[in-house]
Amino acid sequence: MEDKFQNKYRIPSARLQNWDYASEGSYFITICTHNREHLFGEIENGKMKLSNVGIIADLMWYEMKNHVKNIELGGFVVMPNHIHGILILNNDIVENEHISLHSDIASNVSTKNEFMSAISPKPNSISTIIRSYKSSVTKHANRLGFDFKWQTRFHDHIIRDVASFEKIQNYIANNPKNWENDKFYENNL
Numbered sequence: 459m460e461d462k463f464q465n466k467y468r469i470p471s472a473r474l475q476n477w478d479y480a481s482e483g484s485y486f487i488t489i490c491t492h493n494r495e496h497l498f499g500e501i502e503n504g505k506m507k508l509s510n511v512g513i514i515a516d517l518m519w520y521e522m523k524n525h526v527k528n529i530e531l532g533g534f535v536v537m538p539n540h541i542h543g544i545l546i547l548n549n550d551i552v553e554n555e556h557i558s559l560h561s562d563i564a565s566n567v568s569t570k571n572e573f574m575s576a577i578s579p580k581p582n583s584i585s586t587i588i589r590s591y592k593s594s595v596t597k598h599a600n601r602l603g604f605d606f607k608w609q610t611r612f613h614d615h616i617i618r619d620v621a622s623f624e625k626i627q628n629y630i631a632n633n634p635k636n637w638e639n640d641k642f643y644e645n646n647l
Contacts, residue, residue, distance in 0.1 A: 484532065484546045484617035485584050486626050489592065492607035494644055496538040504635040511599045511606050512536050518594045519543055526587055532623070533630035540642050542630045544617070545587060588612050 491497045498512030508516060516536050522545075523529055532544025592608045599606035617623050637643055 482547050484544055484623055486615040486617055487543050487545060487584070487588060488540055488613040489588065490540040490609045490642065492609055494539040494609075494642060496644075497604075497606055498536050498538055498541075500538055501634050501637040504637075506536060506538075506634045508536060510602070511595075511604050514598050514602075514604075515541055515595050518591055518598065521594070522587065522591060525590070526582065528582070529587070533627040535630050535633050537633060537637070537640070537642065539644070542633060544623070544626060544630070545584060547582070547584075584614055 497509065498515055499507050499509040501507070506512070516534075519534050519536075519541065520531065523531055528548040530546040530548065532546055534543035535541065592612075596606055596608065615626075617626060633640065
């Protein structure tokens with residue numbers, strides 16, 4: 459089978475294939491701006507000085523907990539051309555409720571809709587949460603007249619133990635101080 463959808467080639471998913479991204483767990487998320495442009499501000503003396511778009515990205519991250527059930531926010535930082543954050547999903551009750559509420563509808567969908575449903579992100583999954591976050595930042599930035607775009611994808615890492623969680627929390631907290639050593643560092647002035 460060719461890797462095409464609607465006659466276009468698709469890039470294979472970077473997600474772990476056998477993992478349910480709506481399941482309970484901690485996830486380290488990185489999202490870059492389009493072409494890694496410095497749109498969120500600059501690092502000055504080891505501290506992030508947010509631009510207007512950076513302020514929006516920061517506010518919308520913390521706003522997630524008011525719109526997504528069963529989520530906690532771990533460490534988070536806005537950097538000049540990317541964000542790092544930890545999302546903690548507490549359980550998968552929301553997903554199960556969604557499935558039971560829509561089971562009658564699901565039994566009557568066409569083959570095409572079943573295919574799309576199978577490849578679409580699950581409700582309250584990391585993919586749908588990040589899609590909503592990216593959309594809200596873009597919408598508010600554009601509404602206020604700022605030219606802003608994200609890269610098309612995001613990077614995630616499933617945090618599997620307490621030691622990894624603490625290491626990532628420290629990395630996030632110290633990211634502005636270590637900016638010049640960051641793999642996303644590009645002098646974009």
